[in-house]
Amino acid sequence: MHETSIVNSIMRTLELEFEAAQLHKMSAIHLKVGILSNIEPRLLHNAYSAYHLSDPTYQHVALHIESTSLKIQCDICSHITDVENYRFICAHCGRPSKNVIQGEEMLIHKVEFIDD
Amino acid sequence: MIEKSTKAARGTVQCENTNINLLKANDFVADIIKKEMARTKTLLINITSSAGSGKTTLMQKTAERLKDHITMAVMVGDLETERDADRIRETGIQALQIVTGGICHLEAQMVHQVLDKFDLENIDLLFIENVGNLVCPSSFDLGEDYRVTLMATTEGDDKPKKYPKMFLTSDMMLVSKADLLPYVPFSVEAVTKDAREVNHELEVLQISALTEEGVDAWCQWLLEKIRLKQG
Numbered sequence: 001m002h003e004t005s006i007v008n009s010i011m012r013t014l015e016l017e018f019e020a021a022q023l024h025k026m027s028a029i030h031l032k033v034g035i036l037s038n039i040e041p042r043l044l045h046n047a048y049s050a051y052h053l054s055d056p057t058y059q060h061v062a063l064h065i066e067s068t069s070l071k072i073q074c075d076i077c078s079h080i081t082d083v084e085n086y087r088f089i090c091a092h093c094g095r096p097s098k099n100v101i102q103g104e105e106m107l108i109h110k111v112e113f114i115d116d
Numbered sequence: 117m118i119e120k121s122t123k124a125a126r127g128t129v130q131c132e133n134t135n136i137n138l139l140k141a142n143d144f145v146a147d148i149i150k151k152e153m154a155r156t157k158t159l160l161i162n163i164t165s166s167a168g169s170g171k172t173t174l175m176q177k178t179a180e181r182l183k184d185h186i187t188m189a190v191m192v193g194d195l196e197t198e199r200d201a202d203r204i205r206e207t208g209i210q211a212l213q214i215v216t217g218g219i220c221h222l223e224a225q226m227v228h229q230v231l232d233k234f235d236l237e238n239i240d241l242l243f244i245e246n247v248g249n250l251v252c253p254s255s256f257d258l259g260e261d262y263r264v265t266l267m268a269t270t271e272g273d274d275k276p277k278k279y280p281k282m283f284l285t286s287d288m289m290l291v292s293k294a295d296l297l298p299y300v301p302f303s304v305e306a307v308t309k310d311a312r313e314v315n316h317e318l319e320v321l322q323i324s325a326l327t328e329e330g331v332d333a334w335c336q337w338l339l340e341k342i343r344l345k346q347g
Binding site for chain 2 (some may be wrong): 002010012013031036037039067085086096097098100111115
């Protein structure tokens with residue numbers, strides 16, 4: 001269910017962002033999703049296929065999903081830490097940090113259009 | 117012999133590097149809600165938790181305590197039925213049910229659609245009781261001032277690391293059903309430690325709607341946030 005609404009959100013967001021004429025030429029969508037986004041790429045691919053059954057407009061558009069790991073940057077010492085076991089603590093100075101610099105993304109990173 | 121193909125590659129592929137948040141449409145509406153709440157000076161609180169951790173009971177208890185002091189209203193999301201809104205209405209406050217029809221979280225658009233059913237100018241505190249689920253509600257900003265997550269002692273104390281995004285995006289964790297602590301293998305210390313490893317700014321309060329433990333502190337917290345919002 002969650003993945004279905006994510007797919008709807010992607011399509012709605014693209015329709016807000018691009019003109020209909022341009023969307024007709026869309027050939028691929030590239031997403032970047034962080035481990036904290038609660039998006040499971042495999043399930044999202046399934047939901048994307050299911051979406052085309054009810055609305056075939058974009059059925060030839062490929063979907064690519066890149067997953068990103070979790071990183072924080074310390075507000076005090078600026079050290080970048082790979083977060084493991086969801087301990088949001090700077091590996092250098094030991095201070096806690098909520099400054100997530102990677103891993104929360106839910107981005108439409110790139111869209112490809114084909115002209116012929 | 118293989119016949120040489122005369123078919124040439126045609127056309128151009130153009131890439132747009134967009135980096136658009138794929139919930140941009142949601143966040144756009146959340147922003148409209150935020151502005152409306154700033155205008156009417158209504159404190160908006162998004163209540164999240166697993167199913168069955170006591171959100172509706174907390175709403176009832178909060179309503180009983182605060183209804184003579186402030187004007188409070190609740191919108192409550194569920195997949196089906198109007199049962200929760202009925203329970204909250206029994207306490208004498210306004211409650212509106214959002215039936216999501218199978219969707220496992222509330223989105224800003226759903227909240228925005230029902231906002232005009234409330235007389236916001238005269239409401240001090242509006243609760244959004246989200247669908248019981250610790251996963252996807254964490255990703256959808258509803259324009260709230262604060263996000264409060266309930267964590268019932270019956271659920272087990274291992275949830276913050278299992279559902280980190282929810283605890284990372286919450287401002288307050290209410291350890292609910294605290295009256296059951298003597299009977300269940302649940303450590304408030306362990307759940308607080310895990311939750312604060314995820315979010316060191318998270319406030320934690322132990323609460324029981326049955327014995328009323330922590331209800332005073334919870335209501336004081338709300339009144340303080342209302343005071344801040346109303347300036």
